[in-house]
Structures are given as C-alpha cells and as structure tokens.
Amino acid sequence: MARLTPENVTLAREIIDRYPRPKSALIPLLHLAQEQDGHLTEEAMAHIAELVGVTPAEVLGTASFYEMFKMEPVGRYMVNICTNIACLLLGGEELLEHAEEKLGIRPGQTTPDGLFTIEDVECIAACTEAPCLQVNYRYFHRITHDEFDALIDDLAAGRRDDIPPHGTLARVRQHIPPERKAGSVVPEDRATPVWIAAAAAAEEADA
C-alpha cells in the first residue's frame, strides 16, 4: 500500500517505453497506482515521479486536475450516476435521490462499510440509454429504481465478480510484441519516414 509493487514497476517501465517522452505515461501510471491501492497515495505518486523523472509536485499537479483520481480512500464500488441533460430529462436526478436514500449517503460520500461511494457525474456518453450509471466505469443502461436496488444488493453480497474493485479500468492491457514493435519516435528524430522518402524517390524517378 505504498510504492508500486515490483510487478507494477515492470509494467510501468513497459508503459513508459511506449512514449517518446516518459512524462506522457503519467496518467496511465497514475491509473496503475490507483488500481493497486484503490486511490492515489503520496508514496505511489512519489514513486511514479522517480520512474518518470519529474518532481512529486508535478505528479500531484497533473493528478489533481482529473476527476477520476482520488486522493482519499473511496468505496470498493464507485457508483457514478449521470444527471446531465439527457438523463435529467428521463429521471437521472430522481435516480440519484433514490441512490442517496438507499445507501444513506450524499454524493462524494462513502458508506461506513467502505463498500459504496456515489457521485453525481457529468455526461458519460450513453444518452440514448438514459437514465444511466456506471459502477467502477462499467455501464448500466436505462436503470429503474428496483434494478438499482437489486444491483446494489448483488454488489454488497459479492455476486458481481464481473465488476473489479475501484481503480481497475481495462482488464486487458496493450502489449506490443518486441519483434513487432516499430519503436517510439522522439521529437528529435528528424528523419523523413521511410515510406514517404521511398514514395518521393519513386516520383522523382518517374519525372
């Protein structure tokens, strides 16, 4: 619960290696730390700063800009209820109120058992499926109050192992096979791309 684990450091190095500049890996690495600990710890952010070659303050500067990064522990399940326009029109606010009653907490708060946090969120791109919500960024479309209750009960009873704990985003990671990797192109690499140069040469030969 602090610095990144050795496995995650290996993963972090692989991620950093995909970018021309290490700092570009910052957001994916912060997600990795959040996946490890459920939220962002100071130690993990300091470790990321070391890996990327920036100061811890720079890491915090970036992390604090983005809604998804949590600086304090949150529930195992982050329940994000959309109340933006399309959902508002079809009961998003009522669904949020229902959720507050069901869980006994207000948006931004976590249930005492540490299971649920609710958030009143902005448009999550499921407008034709309103009212909608996400649990740990997994979608639930056109959800009724009864369906909401059933979902919460299932989550509380551990019946939804298709939803990983908060912090885990994609469970499938990009892996570039070393023999197929073209390699990062750093901004200092001024060479004309091979296929562009070849096309120009062919054109010249034709002319």
Add this chain to the structure above:
Amino acid sequence: MAITDAPKIITSRFGYDDSHTITRYVSTGGYQALRKALEMSPAEVGEQVKSASLLGRGGAGFPAGVKWTLAPADVWPRYLVVNGDESEPGTYKDRILMERDPHQLIEGVLLACYAIGAGQAFLYVRGEMALAQERIAEALSEAYKAGYVGRNILGSDYSIDVVLTWGAGAYIVGEETALIESLEGNRGMPRLKPPFFPAAKGLYMQPTIVNNVETLSNLPWIVNNGGEAFAALGAEGSKGTRMFAVSGHVRNPGVFEVEYGVTTFRDLIYAPVYAGGIRDGNQLKAFIPGGGSAPWFFEEHLDLPLEKATVDKAGSMLGSGAIVVMDDTTDAVKACLRLVRFYARESCGKCTPCREGTTWLERILQRVLDGHGRPSDLELLMDVSDNISPGLTWPPKQTTICPLGPSATAPIASALGRFRDEFEARITMAEEARTSVPVELKAPSHA
C-alpha cells in the same frame, strides 16, 4: 425522399455480436483498405480523403483531408492523435464505434498515418470508458500479431506503433490542444492558438494531426470505394453518412447512421425507423441539435436538413451529432441550469471570464430555480454571458482561449430567448414571497 437507403459505412458490423474481433473484421472486408493503400502512394491516399470531402465528426466539422495538408512540408516527425474523449452532453457515437468496431478505427488510424507520414499514433480514449479501452487493447494486440500494425506492416516499408492511451475525467481534454497537454502528462488546459495550432506545433511542439474517432472510422470505406463514391452520398457540403444520437423525450432513443445533409430533424425525431416521435403523445418544446454547446432549436427548425451549412446559418450547429429532445413537460430553467452547471464544473480555470463567469451563471440560475431570484437577474445573466462571448453572436465570439466558456452561454441565450416567461414566473413568485405582509399575530389570550 429524405429517409434514404444509403449504405451503412461505419456501423455496418453492428449487427454482429463479435463485431469487435479480428476474425469478424477480416471476414467482412477488414484491412483490405490497408492492403490497397500500401499499393498507392501516401499522396494518393490523401487525395482520396480530400476528394471525399469528409468533414471532421468531432464538433467543429473541419474537412479532414484539408487538415492533413496543414502540417508544414518536410518537418518531421509528425504525430497522429486520435480524439476518443467523447464527453459533450448528449453525444454517444465514438464510444460505440470504439467498443463495437475497434479494428475499423485502427485501420483508419493506419491509413491516416500512412498518408501524412506520422511517426507514431496515440489513441486517446476517455478515462471513464473501460470497455472501449479493453476492446481497443485487445484489437491492437490482435492487429500487431497479424502484422497489420508495428514494424514493416504487411511486409512493406511502412512501420508505425499505435499506442493506446487514456484520460482520467476532464471534458476539456476533448479540445485538441488540451488533449495534447494531457498526452504530455500535464493538466489538460488548452493552449493559445496561434501559435499552438496542432498541425504546426502540437505534441512535443511537432506537427500533429488530431482526428476524431468517427472521422477516422470512415477511412477504410473511403479507400476501398474511392473518395468520389463517398462524395456521391449526402448533400453539397456535407458528404457521406453520419451518426446521430437522438435522446431525451422520444419513443425510441437511439444512434442512427444516416445520409449526411439529406435527412431532416423531423425525419430523425419522428420517423418510426428512427426515434419514433415524442413520448406519451406530448408536444415538442425544444431540441438541442448538436450537443450541449449548441443553441437550441424549436418546432420551426424541424424541416431543416441535418446539413452543416444550413444548420450553421440557422444559428446553431450539428456539433458532435447529438440531438436531445425536450417535450412540453420540460422545465426550461432547470434544463438550462443543468447544462450551465456542466460548463461551470468542467471549466479548467485558465481564463478568468470562463472560470468566474460560468460559476456565476450557475449560481444565479440556481437561485432563480430555487425561488430566490431577483428581477435584475435576467439582465445579469445576459451581462455575464456577454462578458464571456461578446454580443452573443453565432458563431460565438470569445474572450477565452477555447470555446468552453462561450458554450455555457448557448443554453442561456436559447432558454431566455424563448422561454423568458418561465424565468420571470419564478422570479415573480420569489418577489411575492419576499414582499408579502406577514399575518399579524394576536396577543396570546392568557396575557
């Protein structure tokens, strides 16, 4: 006939349960365009896209083929950045394209990079879209393994890495310079244009082309069928097909791919094959034609075709293809407040008129809604709006670096312009409550 039988260009595989797999993609013509392009010169591929007159599908509608030519000649390396940060209120199309047909997008990326000579591509997916990230990660792994991505693609001298990357929750990152800042590991705050036009000074200050997911998803079809075949569909100035999400108070909300520029709002909202009309036999009150940032349209705009220039001229925009329908049960003040609150929450804080202005607009609207409004509030709303977007013209002027601030003024100008009486009624109620004489209390009888 406005409901046309134009081919499905980008949603053609949506009927298959396994539309996201490489097996399905290849068995339905996938990666043929890449093979074809490798037989062509990069310039020829660029010409096909230019002749298709494909307008960017992210919001601004700039011609993609022209955008590609804006990078200064012979300045290398160049980068391609894919904008998959779909967050505009009402918008739902890029997410489905990423989840349901990730290979189509990847092939589009490969075609674009081949044409512009990109050294590396970054596919930036919105942070909240876990499934899209999984599907793209899986698709990229398959495509690398099959030789479509990476070193010496299909045995040619064309090599490129496509890197899946993702955000962490910030609407502003959909703005291309903010997206680049985010991709550099920074806070997602927009850069000033000029000088930071991405095509000239983008990622790491190198020429960078930023294209939207839907835009790139069109490229395989264009290369396979030719730019002219694409341009044969749609109206003058709005070619091909386009995805529109129709949400809100309609019977059959959905995402529809229709011929661009030909179908009318009435078709899309009322036709049984599309959204099927207003729910519960109610009447139309207003609709947003192109996402939360677009000025509202009303009954009299229903017969306009979904064509860029026509909608621009009528005072709004098709933006991100998001149509939100409000029936006559809708509270205009509440709908307006909810949209304005979105911009207030999502303002990055860099420019004062936006940071302070959107915050005050939200506060004033909230007190009007709550019954504490003052008679001067309506004028005040317009005044604050005017400080963010002088004159409240269309297209909007701005005192800010990016269009987020001015976007907050659109719902205010629309709702106040059309439904002023609803705002006034709430303020009158508040005034009456404030000035009414309390009932005189009698002295207790036991005194």
